[in-house]
Amino acid sequence: MSITRRDFLNAATATAGAAMTPGLSDAHPDEHDHEHQAEPSDPTLRVKALESLLVEKGLVDRAALDALVDTYEHKIGPRNGARVVARAWADPVYKQRLLADANDAMADFGYLSKQGDRMVVVENTPTVHNLIVCTLCSCYPWAVLGLPPVWYKSAPYRSRAVIDPRGVVREFGLELDQNVELHVWDSTAELRYMVLPERPAGTEQLNEDELAALVTRDAMVGVARVAPPSGGKR
Amino acid sequence: MNGIHDMGGMQDMGPVEYEKNEPVFHAAWEARVFAMMLAAGAWRKWNLDAFRHTREVLPPADYLRLSYYEQWLLGLRDLLVRRGLVTAAELENGAPAPGTAKATPPLTADKVPATLPTRIHANRDIPMSPRFQVGQRVRARNINPLGHTRLPRYARGKFGTIDRDHGVFVFPDTNAHFLGENPQHVYSVCFPARELWGASAAEKDCVYVDMWDDYLDPA
Numbered sequence: 001m002s003i004t005r006r007d008f009l010n011a012a013t014a015t016a017g018a019a020m021t022p023g024l025s026d027a028h029p030d031e032h033d034h035e036h037q038a039e040p041s042d043p044t045l046r047v048k049a050l051e052s053l054l055v056e057k058g059l060v061d062r063a064a065l066d067a068l069v070d071t072y073e074h075k076i077g078p079r080n081g082a083r084v085v086a087r088a089w090a091d092p093v094y095k096q097r098l099l100a101d102a103n104d105a106m107a108d109f110g111y112l113s114k115q116g117d118r119m120v121v122v123e124n125t126p127t128v129h130n131l132i133v134c135t136l137c138s139c140y141p142w143a144v145l146g147l148p149p150v151w152y153k154s155a156p157y158r159s160r161a162v163i164d165p166r167g168v169v170r171e172f173g174l175e176l177d178q179n180v181e182l183h184v185w186d187s188t189a190e191l192r193y194m195v196l197p198e199r200p201a202g203t204e205q206l207n208e209d210e211l212a213a214l215v216t217r218d219a220m221v222g223v224a225r226v227a228p229p230s231g232g233k234r
Numbered sequence: 235m236n237g238i239h240d241m242g243g244m245q246d247m248g249p250v251e252y253e254k255n256e257p258v259f260h261a262a263w264e265a266r267v268f269a270m271m272l273a274a275g276a277w278r279k280w281n282l283d284a285f286r287h288t289r290e291v292l293p294p295a296d297y298l299r300l301s302y303y304e305q306w307l308l309g310l311r312d313l314l315v316r317r318g319l320v321t322a323a324e325l326e327n328g329a330p331a332p333g334t335a336k337a338t339p340p341l342t343a344d345k346v347p348a349t350l351p352t353r354i355h356a357n358r359d360i361p362m363s364p365r366f367q368v369g370q371r372v373r374a375r376n377i378n379p380l381g382h383t384r385l386p387r388y389a390r391g392k393f394g395t396i397d398r399d400h401g402v403f404v405f406p407d408t409n410a411h412f413l414g415e416n417p418q419h420v421y422s423v424c425f426p427a428r429e430l431w432g433a434s435a436a437e438k439d440c441v442y443v444d445m446w447d448d449y450l451d452p453a
Contacts (some may be wrong), residue, residue, distance in 0.1 A: 071346060
């Protein structure tokens with residue numbers, strides 16, 4: 001590999017240059033002495049202007065943008081992952097498939113394709129607890145959990161999840177016994193991880209839909225356990 | 235690049251701030267930036283590694299100050315210009331240069347569902363021998379490249395064990411700079427917490443880091 005310092009500086013300068021253009025939430029510095037249609041400083045207007053440009057150039061299709069937003073706002077989210085978890089709890093054969101080849105198992109629901117982007121599911125047990133993080137950016141299993149919450153992408157979570165995972169989950173209200181091994185998965189490559197939480201006690205009579213309703217996003221990231229059904233027997 | 239983005243193991247960044255019933259997007263413009271990045275990405279003029287690197291080269295103070303989608307917007311603008319889809323003048327004027335032919339968008343609404351499962355598009359179905367076997371003891375290389383890398387600082391020089399082989403993927407250190415895909419095996423490498431953080435870490439805890447062949451040496 002040969003990234004020269006010049007390559008690096010060129011890239012850095014280009015992007016830093018972009019960063020030096022009027023800050024998104026700062027007032028527009030009126031430094032241009034010639035007349036032109038200056039870019040607005042307000043992010044709403046600025047993004048609108050960019051969208052208009054890209055649509056006008058035929059680079060993006062506005063209906064595709066609407067469809068993408070609608071998909072991630074309404075169609076793809078933690079309910080997907082919850083259905084996968086519920087089936088794994090209800091069907092031991094499915095669970096083994098899920099742990100061995102998550103793509104294959106999730107293709108049953110149409111969430112992933114066998115040939116597509118890769119996913120891995122890691123199982124919580126009475127002796128092992130798993131926690132997912134992306135220390136370098138924000139990698140997250142979109143297909144089953146949707147887009148990540150702000151805290152997952154934040155510096156406090158990304159920095160400490162690897163060095164003090166027990167302290168981090170404690171902030172979420174999860175106290176792990178000293179005898180439980182904590183396995184942290186840092187998503188540094190194009191594998192996306194999801195936790196298969198432990199099935200709570202008192203759920204033996206529940207069907208798959210009822211089980212899925214108990215499963216939370218936080219449990220599938222590993223910062224929480226799945227609580228038993230409220231009012232149900234512990 | 236030893237940038238601010240490589241924050242695994244840093245301390246004193248404050249408590250994790252949890253928002254109850256958090257919306258997917260906090261403003262309409264965030265959703266549009268998100269969608270534009272995916273739709274423009276369908277031109278395949280750049281890749282996910284190149285996009286990540288646009289955030290990494292933000293000045294550290296800006297990286298910490300800007301919101302997530304503000305970073306995306308800057309990255310999108312940078313890639314659009316650098317990869318030739320838009321000129322700097324067009325960005326500034328908010329209109330296509332006179333006489334520009336209108337393109338046909340590669341991603342239309344009907345194609346959206348089918349494209350999502352291969353959005354990342356980084357695994358390669360190429361038969362290649364892995365350099366390491368499951369169970370093998372390895373040491374992460376101590377490299378400090380100025381460009382993009384996915385080998386986090388906290389793991390460099392540390393000893394671990396190959397836990398599983400995920401198959402062949404493009405290599406981010408070259409791919410991010412359009413210097414070739416350089417496909418190679420990726421493994422989950424198990425690093426004991428005490429190897430990474432010393433005796434105060436819990437004895438049986440560990441951190442799994444995904445590593446490419448070129449990040450590892452036999453140990």
